[in-house]
Amino acid sequence: MPLAIVSRLAIRVPQPREPMVESHPMSERLPFLPPVDPAQAGRPVPPTTLTAEMLASLLADGDDELAAWALRGALAERRRAEVFDGLLRDAMALIGQRWAEGRWTVAEEHLASQTVVRALDRIRQPSGPEGRVGPLAVLAGVAGEHHGIGLACLDQVLREDGWTVANLGPDVPAADLARFLSRNQAALVALTASLPDRLDALREAVAAARAVRPEDPLPVMVGGAIASDPDLLADLGVDWTGTSLVDASRFAAGVRARIGDAHQAEVPELP
Numbered sequence: 001m002p003l004a005i006v007s008r009l010a011i012r013v014p015q016p017r018e019p020m021v022e023s024h025p026m027s028e029r030l031p032f033l034p035p036v037d038p039a040q041a042g043r044p045v046p047p048t049t050l051t052a053e054m055l056a057s058l059l060a061d062g063d064d065e066l067a068a069w070a071l072r073g074a075l076a077e078r079r080r081a082e083v084f085d086g087l088l089r090d091a092m093a094l095i096g097q098r099w100a101e102g103r104w105t106v107a108e109e110h111l112a113s114q115t116v117v118r119a120l121d122r123i124r125q126p127s128g129p130e131g132r133v134g135p136l137a138v139l140a141g142v143a144g145e146h147h148g149i150g151l152a153c154l155d156q157v158l159r160e161d162g163w164t165v166a167n168l169g170p171d172v173p174a175a176d177l178a179r180f181l182s183r184n185q186a187a188l189v190a191l192t193a194s195l196p197d198r199l200d201a202l203r204e205a206v207a208a209a210r211a212v213r214p215e216d217p218l219p220v221m222v223g224g225a226i227a228s229d230p231d232l233l234a235d236l237g238v239d240w241t242g243t244s245l246v247d248a249s250r251f252a253a254g255v256r257a258r259i260g261d262a263h264q265a266e267v268p269e270l271p
Helices: 003-011 052-060 064-075 080-100 106-122 149-160 174-183 196-212 245-266
Strands: 136-141 164-167 186-192 220-223
Touching: 052 064, 052 080, 052 106, 064 080, 064 106, 080 106, 080 149, 080 245, 106 149, 136 149, 136 174, 149 164, 149 186, 149 245, 174 186, 174 196, 186 196, 186 245, 196 220, 220 245
Parallel strands: 136 164, 136 186, 186 220
Antiparallel strands: none
């Protein structure tokens, strides 16, 4: 851990953003954080110190530097998909809960979302030549969708699994998605939507992806909050739906294995 971060942790910790109705001593307002020993700065952070409460406070405080440090500590112990499914998801759920309860304002909620994006960018794995030779996965939010954090997390998970990723971001019209797919040899499409009123846009995006290669339809995944209701998506005919990045990673690995088997079957044997 950089000494600058050690110094900041030693003198400052994120304060819980509770409504202040009366004055309290500083020791009563600060959440518990373990002491930081500069001699331990280069070692992984013990996982017991990395709580969703701590990460949520850092995100709502706009501190992407320390949020990235906390996420790196978790990544030293677990796979990326597991960290995103666990620590990060729980922290974002806390932020949403406190906004819904009126304990934090929409300002903190928006700041946290922006801070997550910056923190995720800080913990991206360096891209090298090996990141350009894997099969291509295309990620997109359907038309009208404004949430892209899930796409950013899936992007990193798939890259860690050996995929080449084209993350088109949120709010991609179905026609533009189809045009991109027709110009690139994608092996997997992942779509995201949040609210039920995005269902028609999602249906159009799925149809557009299927039409690009009708004789051998592209595998299509659907995630986001809308995937929490399997009955809502029952007639879409997609290959995978869900909200777990661990499960998404497992499905994508199966697709990649089938691609490898098909490629080997096409290579003629030498006499």
